[in-house]
Amino acid sequence: MKMKKLSSLFVAIFVLLLLGSCEQEPPGTTIKGTIEGSENLQVFIDRIVYGKANAVIAKDEIDNTGSFTLNFPEGLEPGIYNLRIGAKRLSLALEENTGLVEVSGELSTMQNYAVSIDGSPSSQILAETMTKLISRQMAAADLSTFVDTVSSPILASFIAFRALGQSGQYIDIHKNALNRMQEAGGMGELTEAYSAYVSAVDQAYQQQLMRERVQVGNPAPDITLPTPDGTEYSLSDLKGKVVLLDFWASWCGPCRRENPNVVRVYNKYKDQGFTIFSVSLDGIDDRSAARLTDAQLAQMKESQKKRWVSAIQQDNLTWPYHVSDLKKWSCEPAQMYGVSAIPRAFMIDRDGIIVSTRVRGAQQIEQELLKHI
Numbered sequence: 544m545k546m547k548k549l550s551s552l553f554v555a556i557f558v559l560l561l562l563g564s565c566e567q568e569p570p571g572t573t574i575k576g577t578i579e580g581s582e583n584l585q586v587f588i589d590r591i592v593y594g595k596a597n598a599v600i601a602k603d604e605i606d607n608t609g610s611f612t613l614n615f616p617e618g619l620e621p622g623i624y625n626l627r628i629g630a631k632r633l634s635l636a637l638e639e640n641t642g643l644v645e646v647s648g649e650l651s652t653m654q655n656y657a658v659s660i661d662g663s664p665s666s667q668i669l670a671e672t673m674t675k676l677i678s679r680q681m682a683a684a685d686l687s688t689f690v691d692t693v694s695s696p697i698l699a700s701f702i703a704f705r706a707l708g709q710s711g712q713y714i715d716i717h718k719n720a721l722n723r724m725q726e727a728g729g730m731g732e733l734t735e736a737y738s739a740y741v742s743a744v745d746q747a748y749q750q751q752l753m754r755e756r757v758q759v760g761n762p763a764p765d766i767t768l769p770t771p772d773g774t775e776y777s778l779s780d781l782k783g784k785v786v787l788l789d790f791w792a793s794w795c796g797p798c799r800r801e802n803p804n805v806v807r808v809y810n811k812y813k814d815q816g817f818t819i820f821s822v823s824l825d826g827i828d829d830r831s832a833a834r835l836t837d838a839q840l841a842q843m844k845e846s847q848k849k850r851w852v853s854a855i856q857q858d859n860l861t862w863p864y865h866v867s868d869l870k871k872w873s874c875e876p877a878q879m880y881g882v883s884a885i886p887r888a889f890m891i892d893r894d895g896i897i898v899s900t901r902v903r904g905a906q907q908i909e910q911e912l913l914k915h916i
Contacts, residue, residue, distance in 0.1 A: 571614065571615050571616040571617055571618045571642075572614075572615040572618045572619045572637065572641050572642060572643075572644070573612065573613065573614050573615070573642065573643045573644070574588065574612075574613045574615075574626065574635075574644045574646070575610075575611070575612045575613075575643065575644070575645045575646070576610065576611050576626070576645065576646040576647065577608070577609050577610045577646075577647045578605070578609050578611075578628060578646070578647070578648060578649065578650050578653060579609050579648070579649045579650065580609065580649055580650035580651055581605050581609045581628045581629075581650045582605060582606070582607050582608065582609045583604075583605060583606070583607055584605050584628055584629060585602055585603070585604060585605065585628070586602065586603050586604075586605050586611045586613070586626065586627070586628050587599055587601070587602045587625075587626075587627040587628075588600050588601045588602070588613055588624055588625070588626060588627070589624065589625040589627055589632075590620075590622060590623075590624055591622065591623040591624065591625060591634070591701075592732065592733065592736045593700070593704055593733070593736040593737045593739075593740040594736055594737075594739060594740035594743065595736060597625060600624075601613050601615070605628070609650075618640070618641070619637050619641065620730075620732075620733075621637060621638050621639045621697055621729065621730055621733075622636075622637060622697060622730065622733050623635070623636055623637075623697065623701045623733075624637060626646060626653075628650060628653070629650070631650055631651075631653045631654045632653075632654060633646065633653050633654065633656065633658060633670075634666075634669060634673070634701070634705075635660070635663060635666040635669070636663065636665035636666050636668070636669045636695060636697055636698050636701060637663060637665070637666070638663075638665050638695060638697065639729065641662070641663055642662065643662045644660065644661070644662040644663045644666065645659075645660070645661045645662055646658055646659070646660055647659045655674070655677055656669075656670040656671075656673045656674045656677070657674075658670065665695045665697065665698055668693065668695070668698060669698055669701070669702070672689065672698075672702055673702075673705070676702075676705075676706055683706060683707060683710075683713060686702060686703060686706055686707065686713070686716055687713075687715075687716050687719070689702060690702070690703055690716055690719050690720045690723070691719065696720070696723040696724045696726075696727040696730070697724070697730065697733070699719075699720040699723050699724075700720040700721065700723070700724050700733075700737050703716050703717050703720045704717075704737070704740070709743075709744050709747065710744075711744055711745065711747060711748020711749075711751060711752075712748075714741070714744060714745050714748055717741045717744060717745075718741060718745075720737075721734075721737055721738055721741050724737060725738075750878075750881075753878075753879055753880075753881065754881050757879070757880050757881055757889075757897065757900065758897065758900065759897055759898060759899065759900060760896065760897065761896070761897055762895050762896055762897070763778060763786075763788065763889070763891045763895055763896070763897050764879055764880070765777055765778050765779045766778040766788075766820070766822065766866070766876040766879075768822065768866035768867060768868055768876065769866060769867075769868075770863075770864075770865055770866055771848055771851065771852050771855075771865065771867075775866075776820070776863075776864050776866055778820050778891075778895075779895065781818060781820060781864070781891075782893065782894065782895045783816070783893055784816050784817065784818050784893060785816055785817045785818075785890070785891070785892055785893055785912060785915045785916050786817075786818055786819070786820050786890070786891040787805065787808075787809075787817075787818075787819045787820070787888055787889075787890060787891075787902070787908065787912075788820050788822070788880075788888060788889040788890075788891055789805060789819055789820070789821045789822070789886065789887075789888045790822050790824060790876075790877055790880070790882045790885050790886065790887045790888070791821060791822075791823060791824070791885055791886050792823055792824040792825050792851075792871075792885060793823070793825050793850045793851050793853070793854035794825065794850070795824070795885050795886065797885070797886055798885055798886040799854065799858060801886045801903065801904075802858040802860065803858070804903075804904055804905035804908065805819060805860075805888075805905075805908070806858065806859055806860065806861075807905050808905055808908045808909050808912065809861075809862060811909075812909075812912060812916060813862070815916055816893065816916060817912060817916060818862055818864065819860075819862045819864060820864045820866070821860065821862070821864060821865045821866070822866055822867060822874065822876050822877065823851050823865065823866070823867035823869075824867070824871050824872065824874050824877060824882075824885060825847045825848070825850060825851040825867055825869060825871065826844060826847045826848075826867060826868070826869030826870050826871045826874075827840065827843050827844060827847065827869065827870065827871055828870060828871040828872050828873040829870065829873040830873075831871075832870075832873075844869050847869055848867075848869060851865075851867060851869075886903065887901070888901070888902050888903060888908070889901070889902070890902050890908075890911045890912065890915070892915040893915065898911065898914070898915055899911050
């Protein structure tokens, strides 16, 4: 009798558990909405990946009351999603294990975040913050504090992404937001995409700063590179002389045709405090070098160096300052000076100040030189 009672008890408990589980909310994420003015349209959910095209992950028909339901039984990864109806869109910030999210409002004002959002605290903060940015109650300078203090690393990165865009002026805020995402973990693709985006913004900003530095009236950024025999020379060592900074290469036909002009001016003024600092773009660029073994790369560089030395001799380039990193278009000084075509020459005065960013031909070189010699 006791065994029968125990068996009956176990069965009853099992049935209660089964019934209880049936009454629980289904797992996953559900996004429900009632948007006035959207009746009988379609609603889309896009996943935002920084720096890439948004990916459509779901769509549904909106009924004649402006209501819709989007179910994701497996849940949605933490990240930023666009709720899109026609040309209007609303960004949602979904954290891990987000269940039911309910959105209500009007289609005409949805894009300005004039909506009600329940079930997603991060999305509510996002809406409030975007509203402040739109109404200019929050400026870009205020975002540093926001990125530092908001609880969600996803929100920190997205607000920085939306509000700062590709402005390198605020690159430190982007880097701080990225660091928070990396420390939090669990957002693989989103973190990787944001990392690539921040890296691209930083690189463009550094190039912009360099272009601003390489202007008439600014000190010439220094260059230190080896000669063919390994002796290192620095551009800054030549202060006290007027210097023609000349980017060229043995394989460049226009450069070789320009060399007689450079030689003519050098020979005429070399005893009056004028010299030339030649940076060769011979060698192997980084992309090509990556496909070679170390032995092949060494062999190719040696071959390129011989061509460089031979051109120096053939063209009677008798000044001593011939340098190169043998990286062709990956040449760091060329990138520093924004050189995208050769020959390209800069004139630098005795104080190391750039006085011309583009001189070519014996007459033009001599005219500029005579102003500073």
